[in-house]
Amino acid sequence: MTGTNAGPVYRFSSCMHILPPSFLDELFRVSAVPGIISFAGGLPDASLFDLQGIRQATEAVFDEHGRAALQYTTTDGYRPLREIIARRYYTRLGLLVSADEIQIVNGSQQALDLMAKILTSPGDSILIERPGYLGAIEAFSFYSPVFSPVPPDDEGPDPDYLANIIRTEDPVFFYGIPNSQNPSGCTWSDMRRREVADILSGTDCLLYEDDAFGELFFDGKPRQPVMKHLPDQVMMSGSFSKVVAPGLRIGWIRAPRPVLAAFNRAKQAADLHSNLFSQMVLTEYMTRNNPDEKIRAMGREYGERCRLMTDLIEDMLPDTVGHTNPVGGMFLMLTLPDSMHSMEIFEKGIQEGVAVMPGVPFYVDDGGCRTIRLNFSASSKEQIEAGMSRLARVFRDMA
Amino acid sequence: MTGTNAGPVYRFSSCMHILPPSFLDELFRVSAVPGIISFAGGLPDASLFDLQGIRQATEAVFDEHGRAALQYTTTDGYRPLREIIARRYYTRLGLLVSADEIQIVNGSQQALDLMAKILTSPGDSILIERPGYLGAIEAFSFYSPVFSPVPPDDEGPDPDYLANIIRTEDPVFFYGIPNSQNPSGCTWSDMRRREVADILSGTDCLLYEDDAFGELFFDGKPRQPVMKHLPDQVMMSGSFSKVVAPGLRIGWIRAPRPVLAAFNRAKQAADLHSNLFSQMVLTEYMTRNNPDEKIRAMGREYGERCRLMTDLIEDMLPDTVGHTNPVGGMFLMLTLPDSMHSMEIFEKGIQEGVAVMPGVPFYVDDGGCRTIRLNFSASSKEQIEAGMSRLARVFRDMA
Numbered sequence: 001m002t003g004t005n006a007g008p009v010y011r012f013s014s015c016m017h018i019l020p021p022s023f024l025d026e027l028f029r030v031s032a033v034p035g036i037i038s039f040a041g042g043l044p045d046a047s048l049f050d051l052q053g054i055r056q057a058t059e060a061v062f063d064e065h066g067r068a069a070l071q072y073t074t075t076d077g078y079r080p081l082r083e084i085i086a087r088r089y090y091t092r093l094g095l096l097v098s099a100d101e102i103q104i105v106n107g108s109q110q111a112l113d114l115m116a117k118i119l120t121s122p123g124d125s126i127l128i129e130r131p132g133y134l135g136a137i138e139a140f141s142f143y144s145p146v147f148s149p150v151p152p153d154d155e156g157p158d159p160d161y162l163a164n165i166i167r168t169e170d171p172v173f174f175y176g177i178p179n180s181q182n183p184s185g186c187t188w189s190d191m192r193r194r195e196v197a198d199i200l201s202g203t204d205c206l207l208y209e210d211d212a213f214g215e216l217f218f219d220g221k222p223r224q225p226v227m228k229h230l231p232d233q234v235m236m237s238g239s240f241s242k243v244v245a246p247g248l249r250i251g252w253i254r255a256p257r258p259v260l261a262a263f264n265r266a267k268q269a270a271d272l273h274s275n276l277f278s279q280m281v282l283t284e285y286m287t288r289n290n291p292d293e294k295i296r297a298m299g300r301e302y303g304e305r306c307r308l309m310t311d312l313i314e315d316m317l318p319d320t321v322g323h324t325n326p327v328g329g330m331f332l333m334l335t336l337p338d339s340m341h342s343m344e345i346f347e348k349g350i351q352e353g354v355a356v357m358p359g360v361p362f363y364v365d366d367g368g369c370r371t372i373r374l375n376f377s378a379s380s381k382e383q384i385e386a387g388m389s390r391l392a393r394v395f396r397d398m399a
Numbered sequence: 400m401t402g403t404n405a406g407p408v409y410r411f412s413s414c415m416h417i418l419p420p421s422f423l424d425e426l427f428r429v430s431a432v433p434g435i436i437s438f439a440g441g442l443p444d445a446s447l448f449d450l451q452g453i454r455q456a457t458e459a460v461f462d463e464h465g466r467a468a469l470q471y472t473t474t475d476g477y478r479p480l481r482e483i484i485a486r487r488y489y490t491r492l493g494l495l496v497s498a499d500e501i502q503i504v505n506g507s508q509q510a511l512d513l514m515a516k517i518l519t520s521p522g523d524s525i526l527i528e529r530p531g532y533l534g535a536i537e538a539f540s541f542y543s544p545v546f547s548p549v550p551p552d553d554e555g556p557d558p559d560y561l562a563n564i565i566r567t568e569d570p571v572f573f574y575g576i577p578n579s580q581n582p583s584g585c586t587w588s589d590m591r592r593r594e595v596a597d598i599l600s601g602t603d604c605l606l607y608e609d610d611a612f613g614e615l616f617f618d619g620k621p622r623q624p625v626m627k628h629l630p631d632q633v634m635m636s637g638s639f640s641k642v643v644a645p646g647l648r649i650g651w652i653r654a655p656r657p658v659l660a661a662f663n664r665a666k667q668a669a670d671l672h673s674n675l676f677s678q679m680v681l682t683e684y685m686t687r688n689n690p691d692e693k694i695r696a697m698g699r700e701y702g703e704r705c706r707l708m709t710d711l712i713e714d715m716l717p718d719t720v721g722h723t724n725p726v727g728g729m730f731l732m733l734t735l736p737d738s739m740h741s742m743e744i745f746e747k748g749i750q751e752g753v754a755v756m757p758g759v760p761f762y763v764d765d766g767g768c769r770t771i772r773l774n775f776s777a778s779s780k781e782q783i784e785a786g787m788s789r790l791a792r793v794f795r796d797m798a
Contacts, residue, residue, distance in 0.1 A: 007631050007632075008602075008603055008605065008631055008632045008655075009603045010605075010655070010657045010658055011518070011571060011603060012517055012518060012661055013516065013517055013518055013519050013520045013523075013542070014520040015516075015520075016517055016661055019664070022664060022667075043470065043471055044470075046466040046467065046469065046470045047466065049466045049469050049470075051461070051465055051466050051469070054469065055461050058457055058461075062450070062454050062457075066450055067445040067446065067448045067450050068445065069646055070445065070448050070450070070453065070644035070645070070646040070647065071442065071443075071445045071448075071644070071645060071646050072442055072640075072645045072646065073646065105670075106505060106670040106673075106674070107670055107671060109668075109669070109670050109671045110669060110670040113668060113669045113670065117412065117414075117541060118411055118412055118415055119410070119411060119412055120412050121412045121413040121414075124412075135668075135671070138667065138668040139668045139669070141668070142516060142665065142668055143412070172410055203407075204407055204408045204410060206407065206409075232406050232407055233406075233407045241471075245469035245470070245676075246469070246470060246471045247468055247469040247470050247471065247472065247674065247675035247676050248469065248674060248676055249670065249671075249672070249673065249674045249675075256407075256409070258409045259409055262411055262415055265418070265421060266541065268421075268537065269508075269512060269534075269537040269538045269540070269541055270508070270509060270512045270538070270669070271504075271505040271506055271508050271509040271512065271648065272506060272508045272534070272648075273648070274505075274648065275505070275646065275647060275648045275674045275677055276646035276648075277644075277646050277647055277677065278674055278676065278677070
């Protein structure tokens with residue numbers, strides 16, 4: 001290059017200019033330092049994946065479907081898989097759901113993107129729990145909404161606050177994770193689920209009920225979704241990523257039919273359809289194995305890791321540090337005293353060889369300085385013990 | 400339901416209200432009638448997929464990677480696959496492309512969606528060939544652009560028209576398929592590729608060079624992409640869907656780095672990453688087999704089917720019906736006399752047991768009444784003969 005040609009000016013869409021800076025890239029880069037014990041990520045434990053069962057399922061797909069498994073397919077998804085998903089809503093939760101109400105997506109992250117795409121015009125209000133799931137904030141942000149955070153109490157989203165903000169903001173939907181929320185690890189009470197349904201009923205505010213963790217309760221017992229009380233007004237997403245394998249990128253959305261029709265159109269434009277081979281492998285896997293027992297074992301294992309982590313928090317961290325008490329999922333949340341900042345814990349943790357997730361990116365307003373998310377699913381018990389020792393050192397040094 | 404509760408009002412985003420009606424659903428439903436010979440779709444011939452090679456590749460992935468193939472991965476994609484793609488730009492085309500310039504997507508359809516997402520604000524101008532690829536029109540439409548069609552001559556996009564409309568419309572990008580375009584089957588001349596690069600150079604209009612068919616020239620010889628002349632201003636997409644297997648849903652985009660960085664962010668928000676298992680299978684497949692010979696054989700076979708179809712068009716259809724002369728790809732285009740309408744041919748064809756694709760949805764202005772797209776890749780030679788006989792009957796009945 002001679003310098004005479006400055007090259008093209010790259011112009012980006014208006015949404016790109018108002019996106020918040022991506023926190024995750026920096027975090028992932030820092031956390032990738034060798035020797036670091038990471039409680040910062042959100043991975044399931046790969047050692048719990050049923051490799052043999054999945055491998056046998058791929059064999060069966062080749063034997064039974066041959067080249068048909070490698071061809072294009074319909075946008076809505078492989079029907080036998082949608083029927084399995086629908087049937088599991090009945091066997092697990094007693095809910096009558098039809099395969100026609102279900103659309104397959106590339107992990108439930110894609111449902112976040114496409115649902116915002118069909119429902120949100122720039123400037124529309126979206127309600128989200130405070131703190132809220134970072135992946136949802138990232139996906140929704142591309143559609144330039146105005147986020148209104150809904151604070152929780154011990155039972156779930158504050159009902160008076162929710163009722164009031166629906167009246168004043170006229171939001172298009174409320175996004176929440178009633179089961180083992182990311183990042184807090186909290187679960188809405190049954191009573192609160194009914195209250196939320198009652199508050200939404202009669203309004204034009206939909207509920208986006210993200211159920212990524214509903215099969216990972218430590219006690220193996222399912223909780224009734226809000227969808228049960230308000231099926232015409234609730235979109236509910238689920239995923240095989242946490243309970244079978246995330247690398248297959250298969251999740252789903254169950255939605256009221258007018259919403260699903262628009263969603264299907266957006267899915268077709270976005271990538272025609274999800275990976276057919278993976279859909280068939282999951283169909284074989286869910287049919288041939290006894291996945292429920294394996295999934296319950298996974299939940300029990302995560303429960304032991306969570307209890308170990310909370311015990312160590314109470315034993316080793318200052319009394320001024322609080323924590324949530326998850327009954328399922330993969331995360332818990334620390335709360336810090338006013339004298340500490342989550343970013344400082346993060347930075348000092350890296351120096352001590354332990355990565356934590358500062359609360360900051362989970363807040364759509366100015367929050368998260370006093371909260372930290374810890375993941376307990378991706379670390380062995382030995383790693384949890386070692387990592388908590390390192391974290392305790394960070395807190396000791398700051399005291 | 401007692402009728403006292405009318406249910407929620409579903410509100411959709413502004414882009415949903417201005418989407419053109421989806422033509423494809425209707426077409427697919429009609430074309431699915433049993434016994435129909437379909438030239439309307441766009442499938443590769445599954446019988447040409449290398450089932451055994453792909454199956455062996457999946458075995459190798461399980462043997463070598465185990466559970467790691469089933470875990471979450473990075474957004475940019477599996478690096479060994481990106482290196483294979485980069486290397487093939489060199490071995491096939493003599494172009495130096497780095498794996499760092501490549502992002503894996505779910506088939507090149509996803510690149511259409513995400514590129515429009517990061518580049519297009521509502522009301523921005525997008526240039527597209529006339530006729531243009533329907534899947535691109537569908538994907539881009541969600542971002543509410545203003546389409547400006549660029550008419551072709553025998554060599555490719557009309558250069559004077561292109562230069563002028565870039566001046567007057569200030570488009571964010573020009574979307575084109577230089578190799579065996581969908582729907583026309585036409586290929587830009589080498590000279591026109593240089594001219595288009597010259598016209599774009601020095602402007603802020605990017606080129607989106609869709610290369611879905613570049614490996615399917617009937618003579619097996621690659622053509623030099625426009626990207627060669629203008630790498631800083633061209634995004635080029637490619638796909639394994641046509642040459643290995645579409646059900647794996649793996650394509651890629653090569654873009655200038657500032658564009659790729661924004662694209663990566665959109666990909667992460669859209670679905671975190673593409674299917675890791677499929678990426679690893681393709682990596683094994685492309686490494687272990689001699690895919691180039693198989694791909695060339697596929698191109699030769701499609702060439703024979705194309706020649707059969709054009710011969711039958713000339714033998715059996717009225718002289719007033721013209722056709723393009725593809726040198727690659729999966730489609731050709733018929734041009735009709737003023738007395739005929741493509742929708743009428745479509746409807747009468749269904750009655751005769753042959754499905755064709757009317758040109759209408761490929762035009763962003765009022766066009767397509769006198770053009771029909773025919774697919775020759777998905778039908779055997781016997782099906783092409785039988786289908787063309789049926790189509791000839793349609794034309795005879797209309798004369």
